[in-house]
Amino acid sequence: MVRKLGLSFYERGTLEVARDLLGRTLCRRVPGGAVLRGRILEAEAYDGPEDRASHASRGPTARNAPMFEAGGIAYVYLVYGVHHCLNVVTGPRGYPAAVLLRGAESPDGAASAVGPGRLTRAFRVDRGLDGASLLGPHLWLEEGEPVPDRIVRRTPRIGVDYAGAWARKRYRFMVVG
Template sequence: MNVKIASEFYLRDVQIVAEELLGKLIVRKYEDGTIKKYRISEIEMYIGEEDLACHAAKGRTARTEIMYDQGGKIYMYLIYGMYWLLNIVTGLKDHPQAILIRGLQDISGPGRVGKVLHLDKSFYGEDLSVSDRIWLEDDGLNFGFTRHSRINIDYAGDIWKNKKYRYIIK
């Protein structure tokens, strides 16, 4: 039996949440009422203002404001003018951390994730624990994972580029 993930799950440190997030289900209720479930297969962590690859490294802005809220909210942003990327905020208020959903089972790439889930700017700030259009569920299955360097963040420098903050389900 699947259980909707409660808000307390997201209020922990990004690394703890990231490890437990792999294998969970993203549930999307589409405009036509159809409900589909997708297993999270790849994530990337961004751990706060000190992380030069994290959007919060430049400080609090209108774009990053939701990252400073408490965990469980959605941080959406547009890249290349066409792809909405899904990030889940974690941790406590005023400690910006987020997890980018890079892949779902049989769907690789964060741009494709946003496209399949039909995401847009309206999801910015959505609370996963109370939303009726997108939420996470735990079906009780546990998965191992491998750790890798993050992708497309050369601008952050070698130290941050080479951190093993990307997890892929086994």
């Protein structure tokens, strides 16, 4: 029996959720009814208003509004005018935090979809899902198979060199192998 992760999974500290996302099953019901599934392999935490790498570091805007909502919804945005990025919003309402999903197994089980843009393409996620509930019919997570610490690696985040000391924090979690 597969279990959909509930609100209590998301309403925790961002770093804790990021680590715990590894091994969980990302599920996406596409138009037509088919469900795409794949285990999450890589995730990055963006934690609070002080985090200079976070879109929320300059206060609430139209784009980052979902980050300020309570955990359990998606935050989807377009980077470089080309790729969509999928985030899992975490923590309580008013505290801007989210986890960027950077890699997962491909739904077809073949190769892995590593890279935030590749992941959203593989799971057909776009801005139509911005703000969508992660307990709803279009996008959700299932329990999956938790990953032991010995195959988890922590590194600084990718592509945020502009963020000073925040760029060096080890907020990226990935499954090795």
